[in-house]
Amino acid sequence: MMEVCGSSNVTLREFGCEQSLLSRPDGSASFIQGDTSVMAGVYGPAEVKVSKEIYDRATLEVLIQPKVGLPSVRERSQEQCVRETCEASLLLSLHPRSSLTLILQVLHDDGSLLSCFLNAACMALMDAGLPMSCLFCGVTCAIDADGQIITDPTAAQEKQSRALMTFAIDSTEHRVMMSSTKGSFSVYELQQCIAVSQKASEKIFQFYRDSVRRRYSKTL
């Protein structure tokens, strides 16, 4: 169930994805972008703690586990980004008073980690069969010292970059769902990065489609 996506004009590193690789969670996926690798597991809909219960929709909890050490403030802020993106695409009102838990385990970080979290999360939610209004994907863009835009940068490229932006793009209208940036940049550069990310998102959604089709088809 492993596959790889090549690169043309918008260069992304090689992708890999595997779904249902864990037996205990209701949905699981591992997502690989170059050397960056994240494993995701989804539990739910399950019973919810009374203190976290929401009367008209499910409570989504996202936990990010770093490779070493305990989750810190940075992980909290990434958890918030992933959670609110998932909340917008999941139809949570179909499961009122229940809990969904999404666990993201970093296996290796070689840049574009937040976008890898988003991609792994989307694949795991799909694997869990949860109703969603749209899919989403994460794209990271780095602007280097010469003003060149690099999509899906490695950790070394991230370090050399002047600005770093991560967007979550939805699959229906290719709009920006989530945005998290570092460094300063002009409005024009932002618009360019959004346009490049939207282009890259089409590739990622095609990859989602191919990998799910391969998984469910009997002939391949």
Next chain:
Amino acid sequence: VHPPCFVQPRTAEPLEYHRSFLKENCRSDGRELSEFRATTLNIGSISTADGSALVKVGNTTVICGIKAELTNTTVETPGKGYIVPNVDLPPLCSSRFRPGPPGEQAQAASQFIADVIESSEVIQTEDLCIERGKLCWVLYCDIMCLDYDGNVLDACIIALLAALKNTKLPEVIINTETSTPEVNLEKKQSLHIHKHPVGASFCVFDDSILIVDPTSEEESLSTAQLTVVTDEEGQLCSLHKPGGTSLPGEKLQECISRATTRQREIQKLVDKVINSVKTAQ
């Protein structure tokens, strides 16, 4: 004739209540969609801190105190000092916060402020170094919310900027004979502020209506939130949208241009308050 109504529409159907105003292009507190609440600023409010500021945006009140300490430089960055921001949302400011370790919102806000400091280069950390590889300043920026009525991130950035502008550091000379630092409290110098980042926050209602400077009620009913931070050169320091419903490009553009005008307004306010304190002395 209407039946007697015992429940306020605001408490019974808050979303419908707000929608009825937004339909008429205004908001429940009488503001227009792109209007900020009155912003007031007071600096030097804490006499024991090295720099401080109190900001009110409508009812939202945020206080920032800056404490400077001498410390050893780190091995990775021998020529730099560092800045440690911390945002505290205590149970005092709203019923939604519980006592105990900081919750997700407080932690995410701290991270956001740290990112803004780093991205905007409001202070160059090289300026905080006293002797390369040995001694530097560390600035602890403690930001505390006293009253939470929405849009706490904007208020935090204004409080931080004003407090940094208010900060004065004493001169430090390293005694060559004993190689111990000597602090001259008589001679104090202001920090060099390189950039003036200012934020503008927005809420999205019903996936399409954009409002600025949301109150806490509007925040809880909205489908997405977004904060744009710009500096005086019109460069963006942060476009922070932690999720929620998606936004088309035109709407983002609208937010950015509103943020640029807000930056000018706030920078003017900060400069005015700083000057008024200077002339009073």
